[in-house]
Amino acid sequence: MKLGFIGTGNMAGAIMGGIIKEGVFKAEEMIGSDIFAPGREKAKADYGIHVTADNREVVEKSEIIILSIKPQFYADTIAGIKDLVTDDKIIITIAPGKTLAWLEEQFGKKVKIIRTMPNTPAMVGEGMTAACPNTYVTEEELKYAVSILSAFGQVEVVSEKLMDVVVSVSGSAPAYVFLFIEAMADAAVADGMPRPQAYKFAAQTVYGSAKMVMETGKHPGELKDMVCSPAGTTIEAVRVLERNGFRSAVIEAMKACTEISKSL
Ligand SMILES: NC(=O)C1=CN([C@@H]2O[C@H](COP(=O)(O)OP(=O)(O)OC[C@H]3O[C@@H](n4cnc5c(N)ncnc54)[C@H](O)[C@@H]3O)[C@@H](O)[C@H]2O)C=CC1
Ligand SMILES: O=C(O)[C@@H]1CCC=N1
Numbered sequence: 543m544k545l546g547f548i549g550t551g552n553m554a555g556a557i558m559g560g561i562i563k564e565g566v567f568k569a570e571e572m573i574g575s576d577i578f579a580p581g582r583e584k585a586k587a588d589y590g591i592h593v594t595a596d597n598r599e600v601v602e603k604s605e606i607i608i609l610s611i612k613p614q615f616y617a618d619t620i621a622g623i624k625d626l627v628t629d630d631k632i633i634i635t636i637a638p639g640k641t642l643a644w645l646e647e648q649f650g651k652k653v654k655i656i657r658t659m660p661n662t663p664a665m666v667g668e669g670m671t672a673a674c675p676n677t678y679v680t681e682e683e684l685k686y687a688v689s690i691l692s693a694f695g696q697v698e699v700v701s702e703k704l705m706d707v708v709v710s711v712s713g714s715a716p717a718y719v720f721l722f723i724e725a726m727a728d729a730a731v732a733d734g735m736p737r738p739q740a741y742k743f744a745a746q747t748v749y750g751s752a753k754m755v756m757e758t759g760k761h762p763g764e765l766k767d768m769v770c771s772p773a774g775t776t777i778e779a780v781r782v783l784e785r786n787g788f789r790s791a792v793i794e795a796m797k798a799c800t801e802i803s804k805s806l
Contacts, residue, residue, distance in 0.1 A: 545690070546604030547574035548597045548619060549611035550585035553636055556665035557608065558589040560694025564667055567690075575600045601626040606634060606687065613637035613806045620648040627653050632683060634658055638709045639806025642676045642702060654678045656687050659705060659713045660695075669695025672708040710799035718795065723748055 544567045547554040554574060561567055569590035575597045576582035582593040594600065601607055601623045611619055616637055627633060632654045635645060645655050656679055660671040671691045675684050684699070691697045700708065726744035731737050754765055770777040 543573045543592070543600075543604045544571040544606065546572070546600035546607045547585075547591075547610050548600055548607060548623070549609070549615075550574040550576040550582050550591075550593065551610065553660060553662065553664075554608065554610035555585060555588060556662045556669070557610070557660060557694060558585065558591060560664040560667050560669060561690070562589055564693040566693035573600050573603055597623050598626055601631070604631070606632045606690070608634045608636060610636055613640055616640055616645075617648055620645070624649050624651070624653075629654065629678070632656060632679065632687060634687065636660055637806070638706070638713065638803040641705075642674065646676060652678055654683060656684065657702065657705060658691065659708045660691070661712050661714075662716050664694035667694050670712040671695060671697045672700045672705060672712070673697055674700055674702045674705060706800045706803040709803040710796040714799050715796075718792070719748060 545561070547558070550558075558569075558572060558574070561572070562569055570592070572589075573592040573594065574582060574585050575594045576585070577595065579595070582595065585591055586593045597619060607623075607627075609616065609619065616635075627649060629652055633645075633649075634656050636658055638659065640657070642655055642657050645657070646653065649655075653676075655676045656673055657676075658671055658673045660669050663669045664671070669691075671694075673684075673688060673691060675687075679687075688697050688699065723741065723744045726747075727737065727740035730740035730743060735743070751765070754760070755762055758765070766780070770780060
C-alpha cells in the first residue's frame with residue numbers, strides 16, 4: 543500500500559477524497575484502520591479503500607502512514623505500533639499541539655516524521671496544508687510527501703513554531719467561514735431569498751472574494767474599498783460590522799484557537 547490511515551474519520555475522509563479525485567493514488571493503494579466499525583465501513587463505502595480494525599496491519603502494509611486520530615489518542619496509538627515503524631516508512635501527523643520532539647519521544651527511536659496541519663477543503667482539492675519535517679526526513683522524501691499533500695490543495699513547508707498559528711488560520715478556519723456563509727444566507731432568507739439560492743449567493747461570493755485576494759495580489763483593504771461606493775450600501779454594512787466588533791471577534795476567536803492548540 544502507498545498510503546495508510548490510522549483513524550478514518552472526517553479529516554482522513556477529506557484527504558482520501560482529495561487523493562482519489564486528483565488521481566494521486568488509487569483506492570486499492572490505500573488502507574485505513576478505525577476502532578469504530580461503522581467508521582471504517584463508511585470509509586470503505588465512500589472511497590473504496592481497504593479497511594481493517596487493526597492499526598498494526600496498516601503500519602505493516604503502508605509506505606506512508608497518516609495518524610488521523612484525535613491528539614488525545616496519539617500516545618496510546620503510537621505505543622501500539624511503534625515496533626513496526628521501520629526507518630523506510632514515513633509517519634505523517636495531523637494533530638494540533640503534538641510537537642516533533644514529543645512525537646520522537648513517543649516512538650523512542652529514529653523515525654521519519656512530518657508534522658502537518660491540513661484542512662477539510664482537501665476534500666474538493668482546495669486544502670491548505672502546512673508541513674514541517676523532522677531531521678530524519680530527507681529532502682527527497684519531503685518533496686515526495688509534499689507532492690502527495692499538494693494533490694488536494696496548497697502546501698507550505700513552515701517552521702514548527704508557526705504550527706499552532708496554522709491551526710487557527712487554516713486548520714480550524716473552515717468552520718468560521720462556514721459560520722459566516724450560514725449567517726449571510728440566514729440574513730438573505732430573512733429578507734426573502736429561498737434558502738438554497740441564499741447558500742449559492744453567499745458561498746460563491748466568499749469563493750470569488752478569496753480568489754480575488756489570491757489572484758490580484760492586492761491588499762484586502764484595497765479590495766474592500768473598491769466595493770464601498772461613497773454614501774452607498776456597502777460602507778453602511780461595514781460600519782455595522784465594525785460597530786459589532788467583527789474584526790475583534792475573529793482575532794479573539796483565532797487567538798483562543800491557537801492557545802488551545804499549544805495546550806494539546
Ligand atoms: N476535522 C478537521 O477539520 C481537522 C482535523 N485535524 C486533526 O485530524 C485528527 C482527526 O480529527 P477528525 O477527523 O476531525 O476526527 P474524527 O473523530 O472524525 O476521526 C477520528 C477517527 O479515529 C478513530 N479512532 C479513535 N481512536 C482510534 C484508535 N486507537 N485506532 C484507530 N482509530 C481510532 C475514531 O473512531 C474516528 O473515526 C485530529 O488529530 C484532528 O485534530 C486536523 C486538521 C483539520
Ligand atoms: O477542531 C480540531 O481540534 C481540529 C484541528 C483543526 C481542525 N479541527
